[in-house]
Amino acid sequence: QWIYLDGQYVTKEEAKVSVYDHGFLYGDGIFEGIRIYNGNIFKCKQHLDRLYDSAKSIMLEIPLTYQEMQDALVETLRRNELRNGYIRLVVSRGAGNLGLDPNRCPKASVVIIVEQLAIYSEEAYKTGLKTVSVSTRRNIPDALNPKIKSLNYLNNILVKIQSNLSGAGEAIMLNSQGYVTEGSGDNIFIVKNGIIVTPPCYLGALEGITREAIIEICEKKGYKFKEQPFTLHDVYVADEVFLTGTAAEVIAVREVDGRVIGEGHAGPVTLKLLEEFRSIVEQDGLK
Ligand code: PLP
Structure with missing residues (x-):
């Protein structure tokens, strides 16, 4: 399983973020849950629109353009060779200090996890x-x-x-x-x-x-x-x-x-x- 983490594709074991990440310290960040059906990213545009709107609303600058984010989703899927499943896309405020101030977090962190999914029988x-x-x-x-x-x-x-x-x-x-x-x-x-x-x-x-x-x-x-x-x-x-x-x-x-x-x-x-x-x-x- 390959996880996208800030521009790198890493294994589950390597996929770690800082304890100073404000997503961890304060829940400061946003996310999307997206479905993949037969290799298609279902309602990709709607999910990315909601993600970028959420980011704008909380003044979180996503370090990827819309197109780059879309490409990262497609590439993560390709590397995982999954036709059906679930994508969890997380953008956290990134690593800062122990204070609340998001200005102390120079760069947001982007994580894309792709997994199998079967929540209900x-x-x-x-x-x-x-x-x-x-x-x-x-x-x-x-x-x-x-x-x-x-x-x-x-x-x-x-x-x-x-x-x-x-x-x-x-x-x-x-x-x-x-x-x-x-x-x-x-x-x-x-x-x-x-x-x-x-x-x-x-x-x-x-x-x-x-x-x-x-x-x-x-x-x-x-x-x-x-x-x-x-x-x-x-x-x-x-x-x-x-x-x-x-x-x-x-x-x-x-x-x-x-x-x-x-x-x-x-x-x-x-x-x-x-x-x-x-x-x-x-x-x-x-x-
Ligand atoms: N309400 C809440 C609180 C949720 O977390 C979700 C799922 O993400 C939904 C509703 C359903 O939204 P969607 O259909 O976009 O998955």
Whole structure:
């Protein structure tokens, strides 16, 4: 396995960053998770756009041009000879001193890791996930804008801990007004009376690229879709609930806080959208 680290291709054992890196010291940095399907980098442009936007927002200068970054992704893939898998692209503020000041970090660090991926079994896509709602709030817009895909995932990790303790595989996060925002690493959708609904991201969710792909499918296929705030009550009484994300793709939720959703397994709309999503993953990518 070859890892891209600041312009070099190194082994897993050699891939080390400084203990003074502000990504390590403070979570000061950004990242992307990208899928590779049959050798194509799925939605490469959307991921790189989000990466460069996140960087601009936190005043992090990425030491590679957009084209150089794209080339580095392609070359890392080529060296790893992987046709299907997952890319983790991390840009940290780089090594500085123990102070917070990013001006003390002369150069950002770029890491590209390519790996196999199988987070859920094919069975899980049929049975759906058991989830709980959690009190830990997603980064709220007046703290850290959720559009920034930053390395600060402590909230999401606390959410994961909470869902683990409750024996659930995933969690549903709310914002401080009680509106549903997203999962610990996925966007959320509900289906009620044939209408597919997802919360607007300004409530406190990442603008997921899989979410966007699902919305596009709904528009193209003429499925009834709307972006609308909803509460846990709406989730409990939904006909179907599903999560979307780069790693998870489109996965059903069968239970939320002990309430069984619909028939208690993946519903027809979720399965249809998963099928449609899987049919586009090889088209919409960078070769
Ligand atoms: N929400 C959070 C907090 C995430 O970390 C992710 C995944 O990166 C998502 C949603 C889904 O986004 P995407 O579909 O771009 O992977």
